[in-house]
Amino acid sequence: MLTVADLLKVLNRIPAWGRLVTLPDKVEAMDRRIAELESQVFKGRNGSHQMCPKCRKHTLEFMHRKPHPIYGKIGVQEEHFKCSECGFSTKRHAS
Numbered sequence: 896m897l898t899v900a901d902l903l904k905v906l907n908r909i910p911a912w913g914r915l916v917t918l919p920d921k922v923e924a925m926d927r928r929i930a931e932l933e934s935q936v937f938k939g940r941n942g943s944h945q946m947c948p949k950c951r952k953h954t955l956e957f958m959h960r961k962p963h964p965i966y967g968k969i970g971v972q973e974e975h976f977k978c979s980e981c982g983f984s985t986k987r988h989a990s
């Protein structure tokens with residue numbers, strides 16, 4: 896009978912398997928990098944953040960972008976922002 900250990904030995908002989916095993920770590924690293932780059936994109940030209948509509952300070956920070964819960968399947972994204980000063984948060988649609 897084939898055990899899990901036997902199966903892993905067989906899979907480890909396949910070059911593509913090695914790349915698949917490391918894929919989750921690579922995707923996670925890419926997600927972090929994308930979030931970092933998106934954060935930089937959403938900063939203003941002078942490096943400041945957007946103005947918070949609640950406290951009016953330039954502390955509205957881009958948090959992340961993800962597919963819209965309803966329209967995500969057709970490519971609509973939501974961008975989430977949060978104010979580091981007053982805690983106000985908001986979402987915006989993006990394409």
Ligand SMILES: [Zn+2]
Pocket residue numbers: 947948949950951952954978979980981982983
């Ligand atoms: Zn605020």
